[in-house]
Amino acid sequence: xxxxxxxxxxxxxxxxxxxxxxxxxxxxxxKPVVGKAKVKKRARTAGVSxxxxxxxxxxxxLRKEKFQKEYGIQTTPNNFTAQSGxxxxxxxxxxxxxxxxxxxVEVYEPKKMAKSKTVxxxxxxxxxxxxxxxxxxxxxxxxxTAVRMGEKAFVTINGQTFKEGDxxxxxxxxxIENEQITFKVGKTRIIKDVGT
Numbered sequence: 001x002x003x004x005x006x007x008x009x010x011x012x013x014x015x016x017x018x019x020x021x022x023x024x025x026x027x028x029x030x031k032p033v034v035g036k037a038k039v040k041k042r043a044r045t046a047g048v049s050x051x052x053x054x055x056x057x058x059x060x061x062l063r064k065e066k067f068q069k070e071y072g073i074q075t076t077p078n079n080f081t082a083q084s085g086x087x088x089x090x091x092x093x094x095x096x097x098x099x100x101x102x103x104x105v106e107v108y109e110p111k112k113m114a115k116s117k118t119v120x121x122x123x124x125x126x127x128x129x130x131x132x133x134x135x136x137x138x139x140x141x142x143x144x145t146a147v148r149m150g151e152k153a154f155v156t157i158n159g160q161t162f163k164e165g166d167x168x169x170x171x172x173x174x175x176i177e178n179e180q181i182t183f184k185v186g187k188t189r190i191i192k193d194v195g196t
Contacts, residue, residue: 138169138171138183138185138190138192140158140169141157141158141168141169141192142157142158142196143155143156143157143181143192143193143194143195143196144156144157144158144159144194144195145194146176146177146178146179146180146181146194147178148176148177148178153176153177154176155173155176155181155194163176164176170185171183171184171185171190172184172185174189178194179193179194180192180193180194181194
């Protein structure tokens with residue numbers, strides 16, 4: 001037996017013996033012996049008689065009334081109702097129901113693109129339009145974190161987790177690096193930094 005095992009065995013034996021003693025002590029029918037504690041009496045000068053307490057209470061009430069008369073303070077009764085002098089409550093406040101949007105969180109509203117009715121004829125113009133639409137679809141993305149673990153890479157965009165090959169807002173996540181993400185929209189590659 002190693003010294004460590006011997007010490008653990010001794011500790012186990014002691015804890016078991018203490019648990020058995022405690023169990024027996026708690027479940028015994030004998031009442032514990034309690035000695036009478038001596039009551040220490042205080043000197044009579046420290047006490048206040050009942051009539052003195054009433055006098056102190058009455059004096060405090062008189063002082064309060066005198067103060068209120070002196071400074072013109074009026075106490076309001078419990079059944080107070082407002083008569084006039086208050087501004088009316090606006091309709092916006094009256095119409096509120098429950099909790100509305102959190103005012104401390106910015107709301108993102110994507111930019112609306114005007115749809116053109118022109119027909120694109122050349123390849124250059126088509127690529128240019130595709131690039132502009134790709135940029136606007138990626139403007140609303142907030143890239144929070146990017147993590148690469150071995151061969152796998154993950155990115156958190158707008159609170160959702162994506163991996164390479166996923167599509168978000170018609171853009172393919174082509175490559176995820178620790179500092180930047182490469183998107184592919186059609187034939188156009190767009191690189192965005194993490195945190196933007």
